[in-house]
Amino acid sequence: MLISLSHIQRLYRSDEVETTALLDIELGIEAGEFVAIMGPSGCGKSTLLNILGTIDRPTGGSYSFGGQELTELGEAALAAFRRENLGYVFQSFNLIDELTIEENIELALIYRRMPKAERRRRVAHAMDHVGIAHRARHYPSQLSGGQQQRAAIARAIVGEPRLILADEPTGNLDTENGAQVMDILQRLNDEGATIVMVTHSPSHADLAKRRVDMLDGQVVISVRNAI
């Protein structure tokens, strides 16, 4: 088991209100799986994805990745974990406006202190993989939404992570561009990548190997798709 979530809970507290975003989540994900998480707005999908991505911390429960318990790690160790193991794709792309596409993709490797030549090689390969090499020197604002999302996927895969997390990767795209992004994700999964994707689209969820439905912060159904 690559990922094991046990009794995961996430509460948000303000002065007067306590909101439960996740409640007693039990979830295991094998290496090489492509899991789609679905559910209505506010059900906790993105919170779950953020916890999987260690950019948010659960307020209770256990999160084990490859046998390593992550809830006990400090900030610096979690940053190192993300550098080495995770790739992220966001609905709103989250490319840095001030950097070129090439520089945005390279960013993930810079934090790994990888030699420059190796970085260049991997960036070129990742851009080829998603078909945006011809836009390498452009800034995000000069690209279409589909191109920006492909750049974001290139950034997610350039470090050859053990897990790719995609938060509504097609949410800001038209049908054609959305289909192209799903093709890329499927291809990556076929090549061995483990992917967890949050989506609102049933058709896109059907392209995953497993579908997890959430409601009110809990996993209600977990089924394997017939492919």
Added chain:
Amino acid sequence: MLMTIVRGVLRQARRHPVYVGLDLLGLALGIGVFLSLALLVRYEYSFNAGLPGVGRLVRVDEHWTPAGVVPLEEADATFHALPFLRQDFPEIEEALRLLGTTFRIERDGKFTRFDGYATDTSFFRVFGIGLSRGVADDALSRPDGLVLSEKAAMKAFGTLDVLGRRVELNRSGERSAHVVTGVMRPVRGPNLLANTEMVVPIPGEEERTRSCFQYWGSSCGEVILRLKKPEDIDAMRARMRDFVIRHASGAENDHVAIGPHPEKMYQLLLVPLRQTHFYDVNVEDSDDGVDRNVVNAIGLIGFLALVLACANTVNLATARAGLRAREVAVRKTLGATRRLLFVQFMGEALFVTTIAGVVGLVLCEILTPEIASLTGEAVTVSYGFVLAVLLVVIVLSGLASGFHPAAVLSGYRPAAVLAAARMPSGGRGAARLRNSLVAGQFAIAIAIIICTLVIDRQTAFMRNADRGYEKSGLLIGQQMRGSDPVLQRRLLDTLRSVPGVVAVGFGELEPAPHSLSHTIYQYAGPNGPVEIQMLFDRVGSGYFEVYRPRLLAGRWFDPMRGQDEGPDAGNLQDGTGSFNVVVNAKATVKLGFSTPGQAVGQVLTAGGLKARIIGVIDDVRFVSPRDPVGPEILFFDTLSRVPFVNPIPAVRFQGVTRAVMAERLNRAWTSVTPDLASNFQPADERMAAFFTGDERRGHIFTVGAVVALLIACMGLYSLAAFSAIRRVHEIGIRKTLGASGGQIAILLLRDFLRPVALACVLACPVAWVLMRSWLSGFDQRVSLSPLHFLIATAGAFLIATLTVLGQTFRVARAEPARALRAQ
């Protein structure tokens, strides 16, 4: 509209108190410093402006250009010239002689000092000064007349009703009885008479005996002319050379004249009194010379403080513009025009500037007395001037700081703003503008810091530099009046007997000398005759042990050798006799010797007087560090044959503190010459006037540096705060990609400090050029060390880092999931 503007500003203050607070504080500080320094600059530029008819007042200066020496201009001119001037120039309406002097009134054994002039009856007419008691035309007509300033009347008698009061004045030991014949009103503004407390007629005895009343080229006071028309000055200048030829020429042995061709080495210059304040910086025997460049630099600092503050406002306003984008979009959607919004935002800028102006006025009230104290100038807040300037400053600063942000804000397109998830930043152009403004602010601050460091080092150096004699354990006394050998011997014996005294010696020159006497000497060198002008000094037994000058070659005077005894007045006047002399190193260089040793044994001549060099001492600096030390010749006087003329006693002591020694010496002095106030001082105190001006102006630079840095830091802090808000999302992305807090902190610090690095690159060459030019005005000066630049830039980096550190860590510690949600 007015209420909309006021509400807009108040709402901004509630929502962003830090931004608005920094904006206001920076602007108020800039305005306050600008107003205070503007008052100082106005004070310096208005010197003598308050004298009635100042446009027609001129001073006669003597300008010397003898061969072999640096040209010299003196604010004094011979009084002998005055009747000839009156006779040859019908343009002169009135004229007078000003003999600066110190008066003392003795009461119960204690002296109260008053500064003033011995002058002519035309004094009040020439300067247009009115009397509050007495009649101006008669006040100085009687030889024992005395006119007091109102301040002096209060100081001496405690009342202004002092007409007819009798008072005994002690003028350098000479007592004279006077009757108060007038009390003069103060003259408005800074002027050459501001410190004048007493005015008396020139004593007839003085006119008959002092050389400056009888000879060309001998001067002891100022000659002031009141012309009929201001433009007459040009016509007079054109005829002044002929005037000198006509009256100052004479045979070689004519002691009244300067020589057969006086025009070759001597000129009389006419200097308008309105210009003397700046003109006198390079003029000898003047009291009020101020370097115009320094005054302009102080004005520039004030202006830069205001510019920095305005730049801050532009920076903050453009940075904040994004935060108000939605407000603009909604207003436009509801029908507001771009013009209307522009007017609203300009109005807000003017409103903020007005508030800052009021606070700045309060700051000006606080700062001006401090600046007056730092500079020693009697600057006060003149409300007519300040309010007029403030009004202009508010309007111009408001327009300057409001225009760009108002243009940016009113230009937002509502559809784009309302559709965008993130607030507009103004793009790379606005970011560049903000960074450029911060870089400019820091460049100015760093340049001022470097200047401050250099000025501070130079002033410290001037105080502590080697002057060619040993300063510690040395006290220098008051100049004795006259040539009474018995009194002089008695004083020397009395001072020698004071416990703690090691040696006592007379000299006719002292640090910051009262007057300089030059003589031209010839040397028949192997490459032809050399002629140089040398400063004359006569020194006595004990002088070498007291001052301890460094002997470079030959020997010092020996009282046992008859030829070492110097000439008497007759020898000097007739130019006869043969004597041994000691010269300084500069003289040997000017005479063409390659080493001091070569000069020993050589003979200099001045007419029939022969001076054989027996020793060479290192250059002794009694003059200002700004002026070069000239060639000097020393004669010896054992007091066995020739008395000194107005000698200055100096004492070397040990085993007691300076204060105790001075006290003992002053007591001993009083027992010998009770009529003459004694004031034994260390050399540094005597030369303080040479340093204090630069030191005081250095303080202004320090104030400027602190204010500039403070405002620049406010700008940087605001930029960092704004940038921190804008970059939270970006930091979230970076952290999601695995960046650690440390990596983020370094990235942010690097970005925040980039404008500071650019500022260093801009500031260093500018400061280098400015300070090189300033230092070139000193003969004795420090070199421009890279250390000044390193300290200033490192200091700026350190302060800038501390300024942005809080913001940096706040952003670097942001949780990525929250950061990604931040829009």
